[in-house]
Amino acid sequence: MVAPALAPGLLTLARWRLLAMHREAGVGHVGGNLSALDAMMLLHHEMLTGRDRFVLSKGHAAGALYVTLWSRGLITEAELATFHADGTRLPGHPPARGLPGSRFGTGSLGHGLPLAGGLALAARLQGRDGRVFCLTSDGEWQEGSTLEALVFCAHRRLANLTILIDHNRLQGFGTTAEVASLDPIGRVLSGFDVEVREADGHDLADMRRVLTPGTGRPVVVVLHTVKGHGVPAIEGRLDSHYLPLTEEQVREAMLGSAMLGGATGETA
Ligand SMILES: [Mg+2]
Structure with a gap:
């Protein structure tokens, strides 16, 4: 069965819910959630089947994952309100158990790709169909474990593995170019025996293509993204990595998006 196309309006709704959830919980990491949200929504609404696996290596984008699962009806509205609370099933980084599709607790960066590579190899050895998708940040390509895993995955020719890089060019303490540059990351990684593709990570049609x-x-899919996408006050800003949004910023983001017809930045 072919999944219905993800409507751009649903992306806007998910972005609003994400902003409200982070605001209600009073927590940050908003920028890196917003840069990854569109790709996660596209994967979960159009691509992932019951045979596929998804690993969120950049675990600090847990909010975007929870809102995506909510938009699929897999997490209730009431449960979203428990984000970051004591005893919640929705902590600041994804838990290893208890969430639909979740197998690993992630967020200690550099661990997701080794795990995803293992899943892909296991599936092949067991003769199972299905693809493995691993969403990484760009900063975590500075981790040796990520590069080691890429060597392993290329050596094993794991064609059932798709690695997405949320290339928003910022990490916790600066631009990726300032901290430890791998620019241009697509060209650098094409030196490994992998197939590198690039797309606009906020353009649904472009992402479907790759x-x-x-x-x-x-x-390896390099997604060119904007940290804080959809919230002009924080787009491309380093402080959007950690700092929570103010109530005023959330309100402005929602009003600005509504005035533009709910289609800020994304194309179908
Ligand atoms: Mg980044």
Whole structure:
């Protein structure tokens, strides 16, 4: 069965819910959630089947994952209100158990790709169909474990593995270029035996174009994104990595989006 296309209006709704959830919980990490939200929504609404696996390596984008699952009817509205609370099933980084599709607790950066590579190899050894998708940040490519995992995945020619890089060019303490540059990351990683593709991470059609299965090698998709996408006050700003939004910023983001017809930045 072909999944219905993800409507741009649903992206806007998810963005609003994400902003409200973070505001209600009083927590940050909003920028890196907003840069990854569109890709996560596209994967979960159009691409992932029961045979596929998704690993959120950049675990600090847990809010975007929870809102995406909420938009699929897999998490209730009441449960979203428990985000970050004591005893919640929705902590600041994804838990290893208890969430639909969740297998690993992630967020200690550099661990997601080694785990995803293991899932992809296990599936092949067991003769199982399905793809493995791993969403990484760009900063975590400075982690040796991520690069080691890429060597492993390329060596094993894990064509059932698709690695997405949320390339928002910022990390916790500066731009990726300032901290430890791998620019241009697409060209650098193409030196490995993988198939590198690039797309606008806020353009659904462009992402659909590059998220097709690989042919004999792992696929690495560099998604060019904007930290804080959809909230002009924080777009491209370093402080959006950690700092929570003010109530005024949330209100402005929602009003600005509504005045533009709910289609800020994304195309179908
Ligand atoms: Mg980043």
